[in-house]
Amino acid sequence: MAVSPEAPQRFRRIQALMAARMAQQVLRVWRELMNPAKVDSTWPAVRAALIPIVQQGRRQSADLARVAYGDARREAGIDGDGFDPQDPLPLLLSRLESALDVTGPVEFKKAIAAGKTPRQAMEAAAVRMVGSTQYLALEGGRQTMQRSIEEDRQATGWSRVTDGDPCAWCAMLASRGPVYKSAKTAGDPRRGGSTYHDHCACQAWPAFTNNEPFIGIAEKLYDDWLRETRGRGGKHAVNAFRSWWESEGRAAYTAPTHP
Template sequence: MARRDRGLLLTQHHRIAQARIGARTAARVLSLWRRRVRPLAPAASADPWLAASLSVVREHRAESERLGAAYLRYYRALETGSTLPAFEPGPITRTVTLGDLREEYAEVADDILPPAPDDADEADVEEAYVWPELDEDAMDDAARTSLWVTGPVHAEKRLADAEALQQSGRLDDAGFLAELDDLMRDSGVTASGAADREALRGGRTMVSTASRADRRVLGWARVTDENPCAFCAMLASRGIVYRTRDAAILKGFADSGRRSSDVLDPEVELEKYHDMCHCTPMAVYSTSAELPDSSQEMARLWRSSTRGYSGKTARAAFERALRAQRRADRS
């Protein structure tokens, strides 16, 4: 298998490994919700849950960051023949073997990557590169707000609605208790979904920030699973978002079915993730880079479904085409 193909395969391994981190985070936060938040006083009883959940998110966010760094080191070596310095403090080396990078990634990801024929090949280390320091306080603030809004605030609104229905005589006692069960279950699920996203913010921010500081990176693309939601499919359909308009023109951006004026800042284009989203950013090092099959399929669907449309009309046409394609696939 060619190195570029292995880079794409590694990217999918990384996406799945990050999804596992998100799932573990969500499960722990949901368990805490069930044990620590009272149905008749969700906001008043939520402080211990929030503190414990933030601790869980921080733990898994750090895991996600380490995984993102290990992925970048191995992926960059496969793509360019050179790599970034070790993420963890340690001896400084001028070269590292692909085998060492493969094993490093596999250990952090708790994954199995079989030995490769070129494991003994060496990659030069970019000694001048410095890993960015992520703003952990800002990520804590984002997680705190997200957890509070999707958990206690969501539950309080549902509780007020249920109480209003009971007072108006539209719910008896049994119905009210059933509504309590529903609102607590739903609020726990929405909060755990937010926890998933906030934990994965670490790895996504690591990949995007670290690669933005890398002079070899030309742009980024969004990588999804094989069955993304319409929002993620639309972002994946945009293909590579280049650092500069000149780079996009070199690639022949018009071939994607979009105008050159549609080139957006990667911070705007790629860093939009919904709760329980398991997409990941992929750095691009060459104008001849290939995207995963799923991204190429979304790009083809965009081109065929949006001819003559723009803006919201184009997005609506794409969503209709995506739904139709999935109905056809199911049948």
């Protein structure tokens, strides 16, 4: 039994809401504790305050994904076989600290060197920091989904679920629709469907049959991919789709309206 199209969009929105709330906390700490006149001396305290916020966000994202994965299995008629969703990989403290350093004081100093005012530099760093911290937090749920799909013998693959305004890269990957575990790449230039980027709204959603429906805007994107890349292959197909998406395709899409 295929999963209804509402569940994956609901899951994506819940994850996005969690990330938005976490971003508010990150911004509050950055703007209230960071002294742009004393970057080097105030940064250690700011970083110390940011670390638990990101770690908590990552745990929340993973918890949401575990619940959603179990719900998806039950809705697909699969339950009681003892499978438990997988945990994400641990987030190394050194990786988190490095991400904060690069998007915090380093980005601030780069902006100052480029001629921005301290206020402008603070905001430039804030944008980078929000993107990076949201990525690390959402990675908890994304890894939970991806690792569970890979370990679950009942899962046939996954779909990439995006909002109605994805970048060209995410739109291209979403156009693949349900991707089978046994054919992750299959010579398709859109391979790499489980990769994400800063400020990315996409999520993975499990498939449990070999005839899963396309989710959200993916079916229309698939038709667009075929039309815009006809006669092209490899990077030429990717470039053709990106050019079309950025020039006219993106403006033609609206966000899915499922509750």
